[in-house]
Amino acid sequence: MTLETLSTNKAHGGVQGVYRHEATTTGTPMTFSVFVPAHEDGAKLPMLWYLSGLTCTHANVTEKGEYRAACAEHGVIFIAPDTSPRGDEVPDDDGYDFGKGAGFYVDATEAPWSGNYRMRSYVEDELPALILREFPMADLSRQGITGHSMGGHGALTIGLRNPDRFKSVSAFAPIVSPLHCPWGEKALTGYIGGDREDWRAYDACAMIADGLRVPEMLVDQGDADQFLSEQLKPELLKAACDGAGIELTLRMQPGYDHSYYFISTFLPEHVAWHAKRLNG
Amino acid sequence: MTLETLSTNKAHGGVQGVYRHEATTTGTPMTFSVFVPAHEDGAKLPMLWYLSGLTCTHANVTEKGEYRAACAEHGVIFIAPDTSPRGDEVPDDDGYDFGKGAGFYVDATEAPWSGNYRMRSYVEDELPALILREFPMADLSRQGITGHSMGGHGALTIGLRNPDRFKSVSAFAPIVSPLHCPWGEKALTGYIGGDREDWRAYDACAMIADGLRVPEMLVDQGDADQFLSEQLKPELLKAACDGAGIELTLRMQPGYDHSYYFISTFLPEHVAWHAKRLNG
Numbered sequence: 001m002t003l004e005t006l007s008t009n010k011a012h013g014g015v016q017g018v019y020r021h022e023a024t025t026t027g028t029p030m031t032f033s034v035f036v037p038a039h040e041d042g043a044k045l046p047m048l049w050y051l052s053g054l055t056c057t058h059a060n061v062t063e064k065g066e067y068r069a070a071c072a073e074h075g076v077i078f079i080a081p082d083t084s085p086r087g088d089e090v091p092d093d094d095g096y097d098f099g100k101g102a103g104f105y106v107d108a109t110e111a112p113w114s115g116n117y118r119m120r121s122y123v124e125d126e127l128p129a130l131i132l133r134e135f136p137m138a139d140l141s142r143q144g145i146t147g148h149s150m151g152g153h154g155a156l157t158i159g160l161r162n163p164d165r166f167k168s169v170s171a172f173a174p175i176v177s178p179l180h181c182p183w184g185e186k187a188l189t190g191y192i193g194g195d196r197e198d199w200r201a202y203d204a205c206a207m208i209a210d211g212l213r214v215p216e217m218l219v220d221q222g223d224a225d226q227f228l229s230e231q232l233k234p235e236l237l238k239a240a241c242d243g244a245g246i247e248l249t250l251r252m253q254p255g256y257d258h259s260y261y262f263i264s265t266f267l268p269e270h271v272a273w274h275a276k277r278l279n280g
Numbered sequence: 281m282t283l284e285t286l287s288t289n290k291a292h293g294g295v296q297g298v299y300r301h302e303a304t305t306t307g308t309p310m311t312f313s314v315f316v317p318a319h320e321d322g323a324k325l326p327m328l329w330y331l332s333g334l335t336c337t338h339a340n341v342t343e344k345g346e347y348r349a350a351c352a353e354h355g356v357i358f359i360a361p362d363t364s365p366r367g368d369e370v371p372d373d374d375g376y377d378f379g380k381g382a383g384f385y386v387d388a389t390e391a392p393w394s395g396n397y398r399m400r401s402y403v404e405d406e407l408p409a410l411i412l413r414e415f416p417m418a419d420l421s422r423q424g425i426t427g428h429s430m431g432g433h434g435a436l437t438i439g440l441r442n443p444d445r446f447k448s449v450s451a452f453a454p455i456v457s458p459l460h461c462p463w464g465e466k467a468l469t470g471y472i473g474g475d476r477e478d479w480r481a482y483d484a485c486a487m488i489a490d491g492l493r494v495p496e497m498l499v500d501q502g503d504a505d506q507f508l509s510e511q512l513k514p515e516l517l518k519a520a521c522d523g524a525g526i527e528l529t530l531r532m533q534p535g536y537d538h539s540y541y542f543i544s545t546f547l548p549e550h551v552a553w554h555a556k557r558l559n560g
Contacts, residue, residue: 010504011541063540066346069548224290260343261291268349 003134006031012068013038018058021130025122026085027115032127033058035078036137037071044139046278047077047131048271049166051123051147051154054183055101057082061148061267064260070268074275077138079131081123083150085116097183098190104178105154106202108191117191120202124158144168144274148263149227150175150183152219156204156237160212168277170218170270172263173225176237177205183231205240216247218273220266222256283414286311292348293318298338301410305402306365307395312407313338315358316417317351324419326558327357327411328551329446331403331427331434334463335381337362341428341547344540350548354555357418359411361403363430365396377463378470384458385434386482388471397471400482404438424448424554428543429507430455430463432499436484436517440492448557450498450550452543453505456517457485463511488520496527498553500546502536 006018014037023030039045048071050061058080061067071078084090084103091112093099103119131138145166147155152174159169178184179199188199200206221234228234234250241248256262286298294317303310319325328351330341338360341347351358364370364383371392373379383399411418425446427435432454439449458464459479468479480486501514508514514530521528536542 009537009539009541010502010535010545012545016541063344066349066544068544069346222290255290257289259289261289261296264346264348265290265292 003130011035012072014068014072016062016068018062023085023122023126025118025126028085028087028090030082030085030122030127031058032079032081033062034131034135035068035071036135037075037077039075039137043137045075045077045137046142046144046275047079047138047140048274049123049143049145049147049155050078050080051105051145051151051158052080052083053147053149053151054083055096056151057101060260061263064264065267066264067267067271070271074271074279076271076275076278077135078271079127081127084119090116093190095186098187102150102187104150104187104191104202105158106188106191110191110193113191119154120158123154124162142167142278144170144278146170146172146270146274147174148172149232149258153178153184153204156217157202157207159214160204160207163212163214166214168274169214170273172219172266172270173221173227173232173258174204174219174237175231176233177203179203179206180233180236181231205236208240208244208246213244214246216249217241218249218251218270220251220253220270222253222258222262224255225258225262227258283410291315292352294348294352296342296348298342303365303402303406305398305406308365308367308370310362310365310402310407311338312359312361313342314411314415315348315351316415317355317357319355319417323417325355325357325417326422326424326555327359327418327420328554329403329423329425329435330358330360331385331425331431331438332360332363333427333429333431334363335376336431337381340540341543344544345547346544347547347551350551354551354559356551356555356558357415358551359407361407364399370396373470375466378467382430382467384430384467384471384482385438386468386471389478390471390473393471399434400438403434404442422447422558424450424558426450426452426550426554427454428452429512429538433458433464433484436497437482437487439494440484440487443492443494446494448554449494450553452499452546452550453501453507453512453538454484454499454517455511456513457483459483459486460513460516461511485516485520488524488526493524494526496529497521498529498531498550500531500533500550502533502538502542504535505538505542507538
């Protein structure tokens with residue numbers, strides 16, 4: 001397992017890199033980006049994972065996210081994986097919301113998806129192991145996770161599943177319950193199969209109802225988001241957190257939509273919020 | 281002359297818009313972006329023009345420039361025009377550095393370019409008149425100008441030509457002397473013709489030598505810029521400014537290249553620098 005450097009650029013005093021490796025979990029090359037802020041030799045830095053939404057690669061947030069100034073200020077490494085396996089041999093779907101660009105951070109069990117679509121294991125296990133080996137300044141004892149839309153779903157579910165690993169969890173306009181939205185129903189039917197009980201392991205609200213816990217969450221949601229009422233439904237997460245004693249800070253942001261103009265407005269605040277918890 | 285709104289998105293408390301209009305100067309539709317920060321009704325805001333480099337449209341800086349937070353903080357309108365006329369009927373060249381995406385902010389005099397390639401008049405006259413009419417909060421008595429590479433050339437030359445209009449002039453990795461670099465020689469030969477004396481009206485260093493003045497300039501230049509020694513040559517601008525009593529702040533930024541990772545690192549500082557002069 002070797003790491004290929006596709007590009008490095010100095011930015012905000014640190015280095016924004018893009019890398020590729022042959023991933024065992026997905027059976028494909030996988031590309032991701034890492035921003036490492038300036039730091040003293042031998043220093044260990046906390047890490048913030050950012051999981052992207054439907055149709056995205058690592059590149060969207062890397063180019064449009066406006067996170068580097070905040071990461072430089074707070075000394076936080078920023079890691080952005082891809083959203084699915086890629087390649088001509090990888091099965092795909094005609095829709096933008098299933099198949100390539102839409103891995104949903106699950107380990108698929110259904111054919112033909114189960115061979116490559118193992119983004120849960122990739123993000124939870126394989127990529128962290130690679131980061132540990134290749135980025136010696138990364139402090140794996142101080143990790144936070146965030147994400148947008150489908151990636152917000154990824155952040156919430158992976159955060160809930162690994163509360164010892166991720167000390168801080170936030171999201172932007174997340175899919176909070178795949179059981180209760182068309183995007184989730186299509187994707188989980190395809191990847192996991194028709195038994196909705198099996199979906200509960202990939203549904204943040206169901207995971208909370210089933211006893212999984214993190215102490216707190218920060219969620220920003222634009223109230224002009226075109227997917228708000230049909231797909232995102234933050235009220236379901238609020239009800240689940242209220243019932244479980246999870247301190248949810250849900251900020252409805254007036255006039256903001258689902259785009260990177262929304263994300264880039266608030267991502268610096270999320271970086272600071274995670275840094276406070278990871279550096280504290 | 282009507283203005284078509286292609287998109288508006290709330291960002292950093294303001295509105296990032298993208299607009300299109302039928303331009304008389306170029307004889308083509310022209311697209312540009314404007315960020316208007318939050319402001320009180322009736323307030324007048326200073327404007328910062330950003331001229332983009334080779335191959336770019338308005339979109340590059342709009343997506344990657346990381347200027348909105350600073351513009352919101354300082355109350356500055358940010359305007360990003362395209363770099364050339366566009367359309368199937370517009371003459372073009374096979375190179376990336378001439379024709380579409382490479383208007384060089386000149387009024388071409390040579391066929392077949394002179395019909396559409398009139399970016400000087402477009403940026404100096406037509407677009408400001410449109411802004412005045414369509415953006416009532418824009419204060420045309422307080423304008424600054426900046427740009428990158430070819431757009432840095434545009435900012436310096438347009439700023440020098442209009443010192444009463446632009447109260448502040450800065451640039452990122454600008455082409456400072458088209459007379460002394462391959463990009464400039466190719467473009468000005470094509471657009472203006474073979475008489476190099478005619479190029480002096482579009483060469484910042486020659487314009488200074490010929491008596492044009494602004495009180496000061498801020499220029500950032502990465503020392504790892506791959507175009508530094510052959511195309512950009514900031515030492516020529518330094519010599520010209522030294523000889524003319526222009527206060528040039530030339531900051532050689534160690535390790536930075538020619539990309540938007542460089543621009544986005546320092547563009548917030550340029551916004552603040554312009555704001556201080558426009559608000560002062």
